[in-house]
Amino acid sequence: MKSILEAPFVRELVRTISAMYAQGWDERNGGNISILLDDAEVAPYLDLNTVLRRIPIGFKEPSLAGKLFIVTGTGKYFRNVELDPAANLGIFRIASDGETAELLWGYTDGGKFTSELPAHLMSHAARLSVDPGNRVVMHCHPDNLLAMTYVHDLDERAFTRTLWQMETECIVVFPEGVNVLPWMLCGTNEIGEATAEKMKTARLVVWAQHGIYSAGADLDETFGLIETAEKAAKIYMMTSHLPIRQTLTDADLHQMEERFGVKARAGYLD
Numbered sequence: 502m503k504s505i506l507e508a509p510f511v512r513e514l515v516r517t518i519s520a521m522y523a524q525g526w527d528e529r530n531g532g533n534i535s536i537l538l539d540d541a542e543v544a545p546y547l548d549l550n551t552v553l554r555r556i557p558i559g560f561k562e563p564s565l566a567g568k569l570f571i572v573t574g575t576g577k578y579f580r581n582v583e584l585d586p587a588a589n590l591g592i593f594r595i596a597s598d599g600e601t602a603e604l605l606w607g608y609t610d611g612g613k614f615t616s617e618l619p620a621h622l623m624s625h626a627a628r629l630s631v632d633p634g635n636r637v638v639m640h641c642h643p644d645n646l647l648a649m650t651y652v653h654d655l656d657e658r659a660f661t662r663t664l665w666q667m668e669t670e671c672i673v674v675f676p677e678g679v680n681v682l683p684w685m686l687c688g689t690n691e692i693g694e695a696t697a698e699k700m701k702t703a704r705l706v707v708w709a710q711h712g713i714y715s716a717g718a719d720l721d722e723t724f725g726l727i728e729t730a731e732k733a734a735k736i737y738m739m740t741s742h743l744p745i746r747q748t749l750t751d752a753d754l755h756q757m758e759e760r761f762g763v764k765a766r767a768g769y770l771d
């Protein structure tokens with residue numbers, strides 16, 4: 502068996518976690534990531550039949566039964582993951598009952614998966630129902646997106662339009678816009694269900710006064726979505742208190758749609 506620390510999916514996850522920490526998106530134990538893995542990519546590194554521990558997940562997600570995930574651990578600091586991936590990450594399979602995690606690797610200090618597992622697994626199920634290529638769900642606390650939820654209307658169309666106007670390429674990166682949840686208690690099945698519902702129509706879901714969720718085919722896509730939305734939010738926070746002399750118009754954004762072959766969310770542009 503090859504060392505799992507050399508597996509591309511572990512290396513890329515660790516690299517991404519360090520990059521997120523460097524961006525300032527993951528103070529203390531803030532943030533969490535989950536990746537759906539194929540049995541074939543894990544098999545060279547792990548015996549898929551050796552279950553180390555069985556951990557109840559606290560909800561039922563039968564559509565994910567039999568699927569493998571690598572997930573950040575609860576209470577773990579993104580700053581430390583690169584120093585000890587095996588203590589800070591875990592790989593588990595969702596058992597056939599749809600409500601038990603069968604741990605195959607990681608959480609070596611006796612820990613378990615993130616407290617936000619409901620939002621992660623329910624979002625995976627929701628994204629897979631609209632996009633079978635979805636593999637990654639990512640959560641973090643980017644400064645400017647968070648700040649924006651204190652001063653901007655939380656209406657999804659208005660929030661999306663502002664982000665699109667703050668940087669030309671936003672509409673190309675997230676043409677479906679961003680969905681927004683009002684503040685809710687984190688770590689619960691309720692916020693998981695609400696997030697998953699929002700994930701059916703957009704890959705970005707803002708949690709007001711908390712942070713953001715993103716979903717995509719790989720770590721580059723999910724990281725890039727947050728990076729782009731956060732950059733736009735930063736421009737908003739830099740300019741919204743100043744007299745605005747010009748901005749992107751809907752006509753400009755329609756030109757971007759045409760040039761880049763994307764379609765903005767229906768009804769979001771005039």
Ligand code: 2HA
Binds near residue numbers: 533616640641688
């Ligand atoms: O635990 O970000 O939302 C880390 C979090 C919870």
Ligand code: ZN
Binds near residue numbers: 531532642687
């Ligand atoms: Zn959080």
